[in-house]
Amino acid sequence: MDFLKKIFGSGNDGSRDKAKDRLKIVLIHDRTDISPQLLDSLRDEIVGVLTKYMEIDTDKIEIDLDHDEHEVALVANVPVLRIKRGKIDVDKN
Amino acid sequence: MARVIVTTSGKGGVGKTTSTANIAAALARFGKKVVAVDADVGLRNLDVIMGLENRVVYNFIDVIEKTCKLNQALVKDKRVPGLYLLPAAQTRTKDAVNPEQMVALCEELKPEFDFILLDCPAGIEGGFKNAAAGAEEALVVTTPEIPAVRDADRIIGMLESMGKSPIRLIINRLRPNMVQDGDMLAKEDILDVLSIDLIGVIPEDENVIRSANIGEPMTMSLDSPAAHAYLNIAERLLGRDVPLMDLESYATRTFISKIKKFFKGSKKR
Ligand SMILES: Nc1ncnc2c1ncn2[C@@H]1O[C@H](COP(=O)(O)OP(=O)(O)OP(=O)(O)O)[C@@H](O)[C@H]1O
Ligand SMILES: [Mg+2]
Numbered sequence: 001m002d003f004l005k006k007i008f009g010s011g012n013d014g015s016r017d018k019a020k021d022r023l024k025i026v027l028i029h030d031r032t033d034i035s036p037q038l039l040d041s042l043r044d045e046i047v048g049v050l051t052k053y054m055e056i057d058t059d060k061i062e063i064d065l066d067h068d069e070h071e072v073a074l075v076a077n078v079p080v081l082r083i084k085r086g087k088i089d090v091d092k093n
Numbered sequence: 094m095a096r097v098i099v100t101t102s103g104k105g106g107v108g109k110t111t112s113t114a115n116i117a118a119a120l121a122r123f124g125k126k127v128v129a130v131d132a133d134v135g136l137r138n139l140d141v142i143m144g145l146e147n148r149v150v151y152n153f154i155d156v157i158e159k160t161c162k163l164n165q166a167l168v169k170d171k172r173v174p175g176l177y178l179l180p181a182a183q184t185r186t187k188d189a190v191n192p193e194q195m196v197a198l199c200e201e202l203k204p205e206f207d208f209i210l211l212d213c214p215a216g217i218e219g220g221f222k223n224a225a226a227g228a229e230e231a232l233v234v235t236t237p238e239i240p241a242v243r244d245a246d247r248i249i250g251m252l253e254s255m256g257k258s259p260i261r262l263i264i265n266r267l268r269p270n271m272v273q274d275g276d277m278l279a280k281e282d283i284l285d286v287l288s289i290d291l292i293g294v295i296p297e298d299e300n301v302i303r304s305a306n307i308g309e310p311m312t313m314s315l316d317s318p319a320a321h322a323y324l325n326i327a328e329r330l331l332g333r334d335v336p337l338m339d340l341e342s343y344a345t346r347t348f349i350s351k352i353k354k355f356f357k358g359s360k361k362r
Contacts, residue, residue: 014274014275014276015275015276015277016272016275016276016277016282017275019238019239019277019278019282020278020282020285022239023239023242023243023278023286024286026239026243027243027246027286030243030246030247031246031250
């Protein structure tokens with residue numbers, strides 16, 4: 001069969017399915033594309049929330065959108081120095 | 094009061110001007126009073142596609158700048174009653190207009206017409222924003238190719254955030270036989286990812302070029318697959334429930350007419 005397919009070309013092996021898959025992935029990425037400004041303000045707000053509960057190393061925070069083949073994830077790496085105990089210091093900042 | 098509809102795409106060269114001209118002529122043939130506005134300032138084309146280039150005196154920037162009256166700038170199409178063109182300026186840039194001025198222009202046109210169709214330039218910058226500003230509804234044109242669909246997605250997002258509604262899709266240059274052979278995105282594939290309403294599918298058709306050559310929109314006279322598809326879109330805009338054309342049977346028909354032509358040609362020789 002494969003041999004015949006090679007000679008005559010095959011109907012189901014066309015480029016349409018490939019195009020469909022690629023289009024889907026391109027759009028997943030486009031739709032979750034985030035501007036650097038938006039990412040910065042997201043980072044600031046996350047830091048704001050986290051510092052109520054813990055002391056973090058603000059210089060070493062990494063926040064990014066991680067794109068792989070089929071999905072997009074928000075990945076944050078936040079080094080924690082110390083968890084705050086007792087009363088939450090809400091008024092800080 | 095006119096309905097104001099912008100024809101957009103994001104990607105260039107996918108058929109906005111062709112669509113605007115043919116839908117405008119079709120709506121006029123259905124008895125509506127229609128003005129097609131060329132909002133592609135600096136790259137004017139709609140006048141040529143409609144075959145009215147020799148009758149252009151003023152353009153809409155002249156109207157905005159009060160160099161002339163609106164009526165002086167409107168070009169009346171003598172072939173179809175109720176059809177008008179408002180040309181763009183060829184020797185100006187897109188910065189010559191701003192969105193507020195476009196809105197004001199549309200407001201001035203509204204009481205005079207049933208439909209105002211705005212032919213938008215490609216891209217997502219100033220020209221697009223100007224054209225879209227005046228419109229309430231939008232038609233988004235795409236072809237069955239990844240870059241065109243991707244840009245359409247971008248434009249749809251922008252139109253949604255501008256509050257345009259309804260936003261409907263035109264799929265242009267579809268080749269039914271390539272879809273059948275599994276070598277072209279089908280309309281279902283595109284609708285699947287874009288999730289907006291489809292208003293029509295225009296097949297690839299040589300008559301688009303023929304009609305551009307003679308300066309007569311296909312919907313004025315030609316009996317061709319694309320003309321038929323554009324007439325259907327006009328009817329759907331008028332709220333009629335018209336089923337989608339069976340493009341496959343058209344494909345075979347074109348094939349048969351090609352064979353006929355071939356035999357006619359060989360007889361002559
Ligand atoms: N259905 C079709 N079949 C064949 N050719 C087509 C079809 N639709 C458009 N074309 C061709 O594609 C080209 C571009 O069309 P058109 O000028 O309408 O696109 P546009 O989106 O207005 O372009 P621009 O972005 O430059 O304004 C033209 O040469 C036209 O003849
Ligand atoms: Mg154009």
